[in-house]
Amino acid sequence: MDTEQRKRFGRYLARLRQGTRLSQRQLAERLCVITSTGSITRNEVSRWERGGRVPNSWLPALSTALGVSLSELERAAACARGEAAPDDLPNPAETLALLLPEDDPFGPLESSTGRRIGSSTVDSLAARAHGLRLADDVLTGGDLLGPALRELRAAVRLYRETSHTEEIGRALLTSIGELAQITGWVASDAGRHDSAERIYRLGLSAAREAGNHALAGHLAGSLAYQFSNTGHEDKGLSLARAALEESGEDAPGKARALFLNRVAWAHTKTSTTDAQPAMRALGEAHEALTEDNGEAPTWAYWVSPEELEVMDARVLTELRKPLRAVPLLTKVLDRYDVTRARELALYLSWLAVALIDANEPEEAARTVRRMLDLSADLTSKRTEARSRVVLAKLEPFREVPEVGEVLDAYAA
Structure with missing residues (x-):
């Protein structure tokens, strides 16, 4: 049994416990109540979290106590026992629990420790985010989710474990937001909608902390699009409108065209009997695309008149x-x-x-x-x-x- 994999599982378990605001003793007590037995102690929970032992028979009770699906726990435990290859597609919930603390995902800049990084690192991270976007053009969710999650995890750890100026910190947060957007999109394409929502919300926090309103709108709009397509049409419409508003009227034309497109789609999914709101939003999207009010962000590279015509046709269908x-x-x-x-x-x-x-x-x-x-x-x-x-x-x-x-x- 791989010691490092057991320790990784232990950190994952500790993060889940901290997310529920339970101490090790409280978790042990809750497990005893769930299983109607007094055989588990705080020391045993501590042993799990240190990687000393994998809690095989306790997984169903842990699933209930920690509010995580049993299948996710079982897969993580299988990796810890060496029964599943750690390079297989990583579980999104496990990955996010490992890389995020229970309070502030990013922490204050002054808490950063370790080596100091500069603009070259930021440029490299931005390029990797765009590389994932280009890969998504030709690959699909099931193939790309593993690499995307690894890139996102590495970016958050880079932010938390290095020191940097405030300006570099904002640029790092922007790259984390961009990585979260494409990773959320990939997760949604792979059918991992719950995980995609969590990833989008992580990116939204990063974009807002960076003060990047257009990127925040992109992340909120991406989640709105998922809601609209997965049976949450009212939430999709509300969030699509909020994304457009958050991006601001001075957002680049390509970005506004994208956000208006999502508003149009959300209207269509909410009601197929009243065409006017959707058609009005589509018209505004075409107008926005002709605006010359600043350089378009890299993530809007694919927004074009042809893509708007596709959305027109989808709405009309x-x-x-x-x-x-x-x-x-x-x-x-x-x-x-x-x-x-x-x-x-x-x-x-x-x-x-x-x-x-x-x-x-x-x-x-x-x-x-x-x-x-x-x-x-x-x-x-x-x-x-x-x-x-x-x-x-x-x-x-x-x-x-x-x-x-x-x-x-x-x-x-």
């Missing part, structure tokens, strides 16, 4: 206006970068739905086949969910030969 949606999507997809397989598959799924609504099942079937072939090897929960949507939309047209062939071929 949701609003059941396929005759307007199909031409837009067809024009964009005809020249879309084929290396961005996930986005291409997702956009094809919207085109398929619009074609079905336009009563073009044969063409929709061809589009669905292309979408499913493209996404077959992707580790993205987003494309999985859209696959189910388009197949369900095709089902009423099963008697059409082209549709029946697709449904039979991809029934699994």
Whole structure:
């Protein structure tokens, strides 16, 4: 059994306990109540947290006492026992519990200790954050989450364990916010929505402490987008509006266009009967993109007229206006970068739905086949969910030969 892995598990357990504001003695007492036994003591809890022993039989009770899922605890314990490779995809909850203290995630600047860092380190960290964004263009959540979490963990530790000027500290916090945004996005794509929310909130704290209002808006808007797509439409709309407001009217045009896009999508997911709020927000997004009010942040590199047209088409599809949606999507997809397989598959799924609504099942079937072939090897929960949507939309047209062939071929 790897001693370092046991110690890592112990630190993880201690962080979970501290997060519940329990002392070691109080945790021991709570475990005794949960299991109706008095056989656990503070000394045993201390031994777990020092890495002296892994609490195998106590994991269910610890799950209840600490408010963490049993599967997460079991996986962390398996790593500590050497039964799971530590280089496997790290558990997001474990990673965040390890890297964050229970009070202030970043601590005051004057508490930093250790080697002093300067602008070259900050530049390197910013470049790594952008490297992850570029990687997300061609990789999907299941492939990228492990590396992204490791980068985020390293960045927070760099901030906490080094000394630096106040200016460098703000730049570090900005990079942490950017890393949290892309890591949260990746976690959401991997279907880890609870973990993504925690990561987004970590980044939001960093961005606010850095005084970077546009980045704070980006993080809040990213979480709003997740809410809108996971059954929390009202929360998504409220947060999307708040993100736009937090970014400020002087935010760069590309950033404002992105935030307005998210407001439009949130309106659409909240109500498909009143199109005006969503269409108004889309119009404002196009206007914002033409504004020349400062250099766009690096994280907005992908925001373009073509991407806005895709969002226009998605909103129009949701609003059941396929005759307007199909031409837009067809024009964009005809020249879309084929290396961005996930986005291409997702956009094809919207085109398929619009074609079905336009009563073009044969063409929709061809589009669905292309979408499913493209996404077959992707580790993205987003494309999985859209696959189910388009197949369900095709089902009423099963008697059409082209549709029946697709449904039979991809029934699994």
